[in-house]
Amino acid sequence: MTSDAQAAGQTQAAKKAAAPARDPWDLPDVSGLTVGVLGGTGDQGRGLAYRLAKAGQRVIVGSRSTERAEAAAAGLGLGVEGMDNAACARASDVVIVAVPWEGHARTLQGLTAELAGKLVVDCVNPLAFDKRGAYAVRPEEGSAAQQAAALLPDARVTAAFHHLSAVLLQDPAVEEIDTDVMVLGDSRADCEIVQALAARIPGMRGVFAGRLRTAHQVESLVANLIAVNRRYKAHAGIRLTDI
């Protein structure tokens, strides 16, 4: 079965629960929001911080160490600030979680108070490697994003930015990044804020792509992109067609 055949087979109840038919590209103005990046000293975090700051967003890089956060921020320029993770979370409206999967649960457990009420964007991909390449790890909660939601009951958890190349994000010679950002979450308003943030980066669109319970496959797909990158010597991204 395919996506449209299955959609046609849905129950009336599911149809009633469908989103109202307003323009899905009508997204909020997010230019005034402060974006924190936990794990902002890593490759992906630094790359996202760079792109969002370049787009005009106020950005705070977070790290366990204030010194390393400040050093990363200074290296990025563009007005990016550096703080320890807790201060970064407190000072931000939107908090991107870009820590390694191994530190995911521990980092969030230490920030439950700071992240209460915040819009959290999880972009962590639980993967492991062996000699045959990368493969998905299945968190007990279903996905990294669902683990975040379980650990942060008072935060507004979404998932996005999984499929971006840190090499392209960090390369100042790259003006546009040819990719869509799949945004997942259970609150339409929160997803739209994240979609609008993604759309600030030249070349990117933010596309709503399902509820948080469908995050595992989006996170895991990075294993496939790694296989693509190896075979084609590329920094592959994903575009959704027909939208």
Added chain:
Amino acid sequence: MTSDAQAAGQTQAAKKAAAPARDPWDLPDVSGLTVGVLGGTGDQGRGLAYRLAKAGQRVIVGSRSTERAEAAAAGLGLGVEGMDNAACARASDVVIVAVPWEGHARTLQGLTAELAGKLVVDCVNPLAFDKRGAYAVRPEEGSAAQQAAALLPDARVTAAFHHLSAVLLQDPAVEEIDTDVMVLGDSRADCEIVQALAARIPGMRGVFAGRLRTAHQVESLVANLIAVNRRYKAHAGIRLTDI
């Protein structure tokens, strides 16, 4: 972490196992192969049969019932033949499995002899639905494709064609389908045959996207495409960028 950062972190052993650096777009001539489609009377199977026959491939539609297979074949024209599933498997070089997930294991268990030595292309998406939409089901074997490999130890199992819109496939007014086909498998030669088959359909590329053990997320991603289709009133497909 992102795909390239993680790839860079791979072990030497993984690097040695990488594919040789020959042109990944240099694919075999598959125009002489006969393609069978099990479940070829369903929407996706019929759509794939139509597109491949239109591209000049010899195509056999398979069904539990010879009569229904013949009726579907007659409806498609283009020289498509109809047979029961066992005869279809015997007469084909490449066998696409397009049955509903509910009938997947049972269908394959009944065809172990007929599928021995054949190149099997699983395109089944194990999904379930409730009032909140579609979600992935995790087969005990890891994925539908891995279930096929477990049930068919003498077949050459690959996975592909998961993300195609049956509506677009079946619409004769649609000349080109703007999408890539992610092809998964553990044999490069077999994957390349499937990639070449996909590339015969105007608009499509067949892209190698990992080993069979990474099929679950590719199959499950249809749940996200269903969410995209509902939100954007579309028949979404996937393009891989930078390749």
